[in-house]
Amino acid sequence: MIAKRMEQLRYPVLPIRDSILYPQLMMPFTVGRPASIAAVEAALASEERTLLVVTQKDPSAEEIGREDLFDVGVMAVIKKAEKHEDMWHLIVHGKQRVELDAVVESEPYLSVEARPVPDPQDDDQQIDALHREVLALTARVSDVLEPQTPIPLVRVVSQQKDALQQAYLLASLLGLDTERGLPLLAARSRKEALQLTHEFL
Numbered sequence: 001m002i003a004k005r006m007e008q009l010r011y012p013v014l015p016i017r018d019s020i021l022y023p024q025l026m027m028p029f030t031v032g033r034p035a036s037i038a039a040v041e042a043a044l045a046s047e048e049r050t051l052l053v054v055t056q057k058d059p060s061a062e063e064i065g066r067e068d069l070f071d072v073g074v075m076a077v078i079k080k081a082e083k084h085e086d087m088w089h090l091i092v093h094g095k096q097r098v099e100l101d102a103v104v105e106s107e108p109y110l111s112v113e114a115r116p117v118p119d120p121q122d123d124d125q126q127i128d129a130l131h132r133e134v135l136a137l138t139a140r141v142s143d144v145l146e147p148q149t150p151i152p153l154v155r156v157v158s159q160q161k162d163a164l165q166q167a168y169l170l171a172s173l174l175g176l177d178t179e180r181g182l183p184l185l186a187a188r189s190r191k192e193a194l195q196l197t198h199e200f201l
Contacts, residue, residue, distance in 0.1 A: 008101070008113045008114070008115060009052075009075065009098060009113065009114045009115070009116065010104050010111060010112070010113050010114075011043070011050055011051050011052045011075065011111065011112075011114065012038075012039035012040075012042045012043050012051045012052070012109050012110070012111050013039060013051065013052045013054055013064075013069070013073075013100075013109070013110040013111060013112055014029070014031065014036055014039050014040065014043075014051050014052065014053050014054070014076075015036065015054055015055075015056040015064040015068070015069060015110070016029065016053060016054070016055055016056065017055075017056060017059035018055075018059045018177075018178060019055065019178070020055055020171070020172075020176070020178060020181040020182060020185055021053040021073075021074045021076060021092065021094045022074065022094055022168035022169075022171060022172055022185060023074055023094045023095060023096055023097055023119075023165075023168060024093075024094060024095070024165055024168070025093075025094050025168060025169065025172050026079065026091055026092070026093050026094075027053075027091070027092055027094070027172075028089070028090065028091050028092075029053075029088075029089075029090045029091075029092060030087055030088070030089055030090075031087060031088040031089075031090060032086065032087045032088075033062065034108075035063075035064065035108065035109045035110060036109070037086075037087075037088060038108040038109035039051055039109035039110065039111075040078070040081070040088050040090065041088075042109060042111075043078055044078060044081055048077070049077055049078040050075060050076065050077050050078075050095075051075075051076060051078070051092075052073050052074070052075055052076070052098060052100070052112065052114055053073055053074050053075075053076045053092060053094065054069045054070060054072075054073030054074075054100065055069070055070050055073070055178055055182065056068050056069055056070075057069065057070060064110060065103075065106060065110065066100065066103045066110070066112060069100060070182055071099055071100055071186070072097060072098070072099055072100070072117065072182070072185055072186040073097075073098055073100060073114070074094040074095065074096065074097055074098065074185070075094075075095045075096045075097075075098050075114070075116070076092040076093060076094045076095060077092065077093050077095060078090055078091075078092050079091045079092060079093050096116055096117070097116070097117035097119075097185065097186075098114035098115060098116055098117060099114060099115045099117055100112050100113075100114050101113040101114055101115060119164060120164065120187070120188060120189045120190045120192075120193070121190075122189045122190050122191055123190065126191065127163070127190055127191050127194065130191065130194045130195065130198060131163045131166075131194055133198060134163075134166070134167070134170075134194055134197050134198050134201065135154070135157075135158075135166075137198065137201040138153060138154050138157055138166075138170060138201065139154045141153060141154075141174075141201060142154035142155075153170075153173060156169070156173065157169055157170055157173075163190055163193075163194060164190050164193055166197075167184060167193045167194060167196070167197040168184070168185075170197060170201070171184055171197070171200070174200075176200060180196070180199075180200050183196055184196045184197065
């Protein structure tokens with residue numbers, strides 16, 4: 001069942017291992033676990049083609065329940081799906097952060113209620129200064145990585161005008177691990193997100 005009730009969303013859950021999908025970014029996935037396949041097929045059967053992409057706490061776990069997932073994930077739309085043998089190959093587009101709530105059903109796939117998490121809108125001189133520092137650090141990292149990348153990192157990041165989206169893009173491009181990336185995804189303010197980005201740079 002895929003439904004909306006007031007501000008609660010109900011969607012299938014796609015658990016992922018050792019990675020994080022951020023809002024407004026695209027990501028490929030290969031899906032092979034039976035419950036995950038069922039979740040993907042439920043999403044594909046719906047008009048919205050939407051599911052919740054959530055990082056699991058233990059990447060070695062195979063059977064995933066609500067307690068095995070982190071509390072914040074991303075509502076995502078399946079943009080491309082191809083099935084080869086017993087596996088789905090997907091490209092999904094992250095849309096909005098969500099907080100997981102109650103389980104709707106656990107068989108044949110996990111489905112949960114979730115609340116949308118609005119993007120933070122805080123803005124002041126301190127945030128502007130922190131944003132400038134993050135861009136300066138990004139330029140330094142870009143100089144180090146330039147021989148290995150066809151397009152300088154700082155140029156890619158600068159194409160995004162929003163500071164929060166720049167932080168998400170940096171985390172994704174630099175392959176930030178879940179220990180550092182999940183607090184960024186869960187950040188309640190732009191200031192907190194930029195501080196976390198400054199730390200990992």
